[in-house]
Amino acid sequence: MKVTFWGVRGSIAVSGPRFAATGGNTTCVEVEHEGERLVLDGGTGLRALGESIGFRPVRATLLFTHLHWDHIQGVPFFTPAFHPDSDLTLMGVHRETGDLRDALSLQMRPPQFPVGLEALVGARRYVDAGPGPFEVGPFRVTPVEQDHPDGVVSYRIEAGGRSLVFATDTEHGGALDRRLIDLSEGCDLLVHDAQYTPDEYVGRAGPPRKGWGHSTWAEAAGVARAAQAGRLALFHHDPTRDDAGVATFEARAQALFEPTFAAREGLSVAL
Ligand SMILES: [Zn+2]
Ligand SMILES: [Zn+2]
Structure with a gap:
């Protein structure tokens, strides 16, 4: 498997020289294996992935963790979705508060957006994922x-062992959370939310x-x-976290778990 980080930021996209080494796009991770492509979440990083592919047909599955705006x-802006010969499957876990198609449609209608969801002609099916x-x-x-x-x-x-x-x-x-420890047991790479410092979380630095x-x-x-994960990628960096802050996190986390790195935009990891 090859894992590529197209967006590593949480909450809202950021830009500027203080963020250039980490990247400012919101959540999007591409996973490739044997020519098949699975894309995890569609934050603004998905636009960059689409730009790298261009306006040409692509087959892929977009799998969503949830529907907050930094993930959709x-x-x-995913260029290949506009190609009539693309074959995209969009998957997400059904929610009572709105399913995947509804959420994507809501962000693409007046007065928020000029073009409707139907413009994405390459998005062929919307599928409920799980619960198993x-x-x-x-x-x-x-x-x-x-x-x-x-x-x-x-x-x-999991793919290819x-x-x-x-x-x-x-x-x-x-x-x-015991459920997450069990899910992660012995995995080769754990990509984990690391938005806050312990002090920020409890309110010793800004609001709790x-x-x-x-x-x-x-x-x-x-x-x-x-x-006992093989490696850890710190992910979903807070929009206030500049490159120096991310590097500090990385070093502190490495003291607790040595094979740790901060996810940075454009980084690819072979598993
Ligand atoms: Zn988020
Ligand atoms: Zn969220």
Whole structure:
């Protein structure tokens, strides 16, 4: 499997020289195996992925963790979706508060947006994912519900004997979430929400962030260590976190779990 980070930022996209080394696009991670492409979330990083492909037919599955705007805003700008010969499947876990197609349609209608969802002619099907394990081409996918406002799903993705766990937008709120440790057991790469410092989370630096739905870098390292993951990628960086802040996080997390790196835009990892 090859994992490429197209968007590593949380909440809202940022730009400027202080953020250039980490990247400013919101959540989007591409997973490739044997020519098949699985895209995790469609934040603004999805626009960059689409630009790299261009206006030509593509077959891919877009799998969503949840429908907050930093995870869907790139969809209307994904160039290959406008190609009539593209074959895109969009998948997400059904929610009572609105399913995937409704959420994508809502962000593409007046007065918010000039073009409707039907313009994405290459988006051929909208599929409910889970609640149990399922297969997408060569990928076996296991979803697990996590704590986050309006809900979120973490995914374990396995192919070719290797494994990735994608755990963005998850809050432990004290003790580490046992469901996530179990899901991550022995995985080759754990991509984990690391939006806050422990001080920020409890309110020793700015407002308390309890209940906002995110983790600290220390919790990310704790899950990786407890699950004996091969490597840890710190992910969903806060929009206020500049490159120096991300590097500080990275070093502190490495002291707890040595094979840690901060996810940075454009980085590819072979598993
Ligand atoms: Zn988010
Ligand atoms: Zn969220």
